Amino acid sequence: MPQQLAIIVLVDVGNALESNSLDGNTYLFDNMKLHGSTNQGTGELVTAVHGSYWRDGSQASEQVLNWLPYSLGSIPPTVPRGYEVERARQSDEQALAELQDLAAKSTVPSADAAAELSRIRRNVGTRVKTTRRTRGRMSGQKIVDVTGQVVTEDSAGAASYPAPVITDIYGEAVDAKIIYPAEYGSPDMVTDGWYWAASVDTSRPGTYSYTMRIQLHKLAQTNGEVRWEPVNLTCSSSVRITSEPRRNAFTKAGIGPLPIPPAPRPGQGT
Structure with missing residues (x-):
């Protein structure tokens, strides 16, 4: 079975x-890592792949x-999948409660009431505009920071970025059909x-490079609308x-019958 x-x-x-x-x-x-991978935790990882072959030279496994x-x-x-949606819903509920409280306190428009209403509007947060280039989970959602708080005009925290998306894998290892x-x-x-996956031809030892095309997203404001704009970058x-x-772990030889231990002598236990 492939590993x-x-x-x-x-x-x-x-x-x-x-940058x-x-x-x-x-x-x-x-x-x-314990099998020989090097440069762990850097952008220059070399992944160790152990291949094996049968005694006749044919590939044993991939x-x-x-x-x-x-x-x-x-x-x-x-975190739970609906976490960001739940946080956005809570901000809406808080804004509605504050609006009801404001309406109960003041029945006559005033400068104080207008200022309070403006504050509530700012704290509601901003939803990302839905576009055809935006992946499903990011469409129409509010922007939250790394603590799960809705980002507003008065917020100081940075927005939580969507996860990177691998869009292609190419290069020497692919061209050589490794x-x-x-x-x-x-x-x-x-x-x-x-998710991206690849089977590896382990019958051809050597070191082969490959390149990943990774799509990130940044917030951009156009005509008063906030959007997640895609940015395509690469890393290798x-x-x-x-x-x-391939060896038998018991006999250290080729795959074959397992050795049968001799029967214990009387008095030596079972």
Whole structure:
């Protein structure tokens, strides 16, 4: 059965958007550190992939890579899926309660009432304009910060950026037919039901580079409307494939019958 290898792509979205580059703003990790992966936690990860072959030279098994992108400095993906929607609903309920309280206190328009109404409007927050280029979870939602508070005109906290989105994987490893990447559907709600994976041809040892095209989103205001505008950047990584004969862990030889231990002598136990 193929072994599943996970690669975490952690992006400092705020700095990446400011510098318009993923260089120095991407941190890659995988679960093969004890098997030889190097440069963990940097943008130059080299993932160790152990291949093996039978004694006749044929490929024994292949491996599978899985890429999981996350945003540094945003709301963790482990919170309940409806968290941001719930926080927006709470801000609406608070605004309605304040409006009812204002109406009960004053039946005659005044400068104080107008100022209070303006404050309430500012604290309601801003919804992101829905566009065809905006992915589903970001459409029509309010903007929240990393603490889950709705971002308003009076807020000092930065907005929580949407998770990075891998849109393509290409380069030397793909051109040489070492990895076969594709986007797959998944019931995993953390990744919005989509993730990138690739089977690896482990019969050809060597180090091969590949490039990920990653889409980030930044807030942009156009004609009084706030939108999440896509920004496409790239970062590179590598896989290092090693190969050795597949061995029986008991006999240290090829795959075959398991050794049968001799029967214990009388008095030596069972």
